[in-house]
Amino acid sequence: MELRVIGMSEGRRIPDKFTCSGKNHSPKIEIHDRNETGYYFIVMNDPDAPSGLFTHWIIYNIPAGIVTLEENIGNKEITEEGYYQGLNDFGELGYGGPCPPRGDGDHRYFIxxxxxxxxxxxxxxDAEHAYEILDKMSPEAEFYALFSRE
Structure with a gap:
């Protein structure tokens, strides 16, 4: 499986447009997978949050294969493509961009x-139920980038 997050570079700073400092857009994600069985379940989180693991995005029921999630997919429970979005730890549906406390240094954000x-x-x-579902599973692909606010 190949995962690409368009507009971000692995291990580098997340551009402001994907964060609370900018437009808070969800990133464009491309998945290339020869195995078309099952469904994708995608989680974006920050393990460096002061309160512990903080979940920024849950999107699931994405049929496996070659998939593109467009940038700024919106915050509806069910996207136009029929994918489901869960509640992030901000208590909102869909994507909630990185927004670490000011002066807290770099946080890592994993997709x-x-x-x-x-x-x-x-x-x-919500995040609690997502991690119950994923508890004994390993991610098939992951990506991480950094963000901090001065």
Missing amino acids: KIYRTDEAVSRKKI
Whole structure:
């Protein structure tokens, strides 16, 4: 599986347009996968948050294969493509961009892709329920970048 996050570079600073300092757009994600079985479950989180792991985005029930999630996909529960978005740790549906406390230094932001055998029937999944589903699974691909606010 190949994961590309368009407009970001692995291990580098996240551009402001994807953060609370900018437009708070979700990034464009391209997944290239020869294995078209199952569904993708994508989570974006910050393990460096003062309160512990902070989840910024949950999007799931994405049929496996070659997939593109467009930039600024919106914050609807069900996207135009039929993918489901869960509640982030801001308490909102969809993407909530990086927004670490000012002066807290670089935080790492991971985008991880998991594969589920079947579509997840539950709607409005929050981080707690997402990690229950993914508990014994390993991500099939991941990407990370950095962000801090002065």
